[in-house]
Amino acid sequence: MDLSQLEVFLAVAKEGRFSRAAEKLYRTQSAVSQTIRKLEDELGEPLFDRSSRDGRLTDSGRTLQSYAERMLNLRSDAREALLELKEVKKGKLAIAANEFTALYLLPVLAEFRRLHPMIRITVNRSLGSQMPDEVMRHNSELGILTYDPAESQLCSIVVYRDELIFVVPANHPLAGSTQVSIRQLGTESFVAHNVASPYREKVIEAFRMHKTQLHMDMELPTLEAIKRFVAMGNGVALLPYLSVDREVANGDLVRIPVRELRLHRELRIIYRRSATLSHAAGAFLKVVEKMARQQRGSYRFQRER
Numbered sequence: 001m002d003l004s005q006l007e008v009f010l011a012v013a014k015e016g017r018f019s020r021a022a023e024k025l026y027r028t029q030s031a032v033s034q035t036i037r038k039l040e041d042e043l044g045e046p047l048f049d050r051s052s053r054d055g056r057l058t059d060s061g062r063t064l065q066s067y068a069e070r071m072l073n074l075r076s077d078a079r080e081a082l083l084e085l086k087e088v089k090k091g092k093l094a095i096a097a098n099e100f101t102a103l104y105l106l107p108v109l110a111e112f113r114r115l116h117p118m119i120r121i122t123v124n125r126s127l128g129s130q131m132p133d134e135v136m137r138h139n140s141e142l143g144i145l146t147y148d149p150a151e152s153q154l155c156s157i158v159v160y161r162d163e164l165i166f167v168v169p170a171n172h173p174l175a176g177s178t179q180v181s182i183r184q185l186g187t188e189s190f191v192a193h194n195v196a197s198p199y200r201e202k203v204i205e206a207f208r209m210h211k212t213q214l215h216m217d218m219e220l221p222t223l224e225a226i227k228r229f230v231a232m233g234n235g236v237a238l239l240p241y242l243s244v245d246r247e248v249a250n251g252d253l254v255r256i257p258v259r260e261l262r263l264h265r266e267l268r269i270i271y272r273r274s275a276t277l278s279h280a281a282g283a284f285l286k287v288v289e290k291m292a293r294q295q296r297g298s299y300r301f302q303r304e305r
Helices: 003-015 018-025 029-043 057-084 101-116 128-136 199-208 222-233 239-249 280-296
Strands: 092-097 120-125 140-143 154-169 189-193 213-221 237-240 253-257 263-272 299-303
Touching: 003 018, 003 029, 003 057, 018 029, 018 101, 092 101, 092 128, 092 280, 101 120, 101 140, 101 239, 101 280, 128 140, 128 154, 128 263, 154 222, 154 239, 154 280, 189 222, 189 263, 213 222, 222 237, 222 239, 222 253, 222 280, 237 239, 239 253, 280 299
Parallel strands: 092 120, 092 140, 189 213
Antiparallel strands: 140 263, 154 237, 154 253, 154 263, 154 299
16 A cells, blocks of 8 residues: 555545546546555455445545545645755754854854744754764764864864954053063963863963963853953953954953964864755855855855865
């Protein structure tokens, strides 16, 4: 028993005559009769009362009619659901990010939601060091990283270029400076992030090279806590520009270039090389590429591998 047989069966049940069903289906009456006879043979039950001129269903026919309608409706629902996925009207997307890379996502997600409001999006918090594994284990379809992962099974697209900047509160003595040197920062109290990163090590090494003491007297767990604490007048910090652009723009924090410190990093979107991306993920990458064309500046869309 297949769905094409059920379509013929329902057509006969609806039209009441084999001849009218054949016209509706653009088939010969003999072909329709043969299909019904084969279906009855497979089921071992007569489906139509042959003594009736109006194609009346038997008890078995009425029972099958209910199931046949449900099966064909289910096929129609499946086709519609697949079409909605293809047209990005339905579906879900899981993205792995950490506290910093999630900030890049915000404007991208806003645009994606505007274009595809029916897609359910989950941003899973993950440590940068664990993100490649999260993607390869299918826990997230996409990941946002600040380094080029070593795993050859992953594709990588550079999407943003950020830099580490030195910030002070608005009332700090250095706030009016156009530039400072590392040696001038030897007496400052730095508020640091308590999560180890390659950039923290680069900062420590830069101070060591210039024989300057780096005082990290306070460590906090989030970038949000660090910038708010510094804005309150408690020390200074080195933070990703992406995380403090609003505070710098409104004057809560002041950015001061450090002559010997130029640290940039690139954000990447990663996904499994062997994967067929979902329609939602494909649409998301199109939004990322569109923003790179429109925004330019720090935004980009460069496939690495």
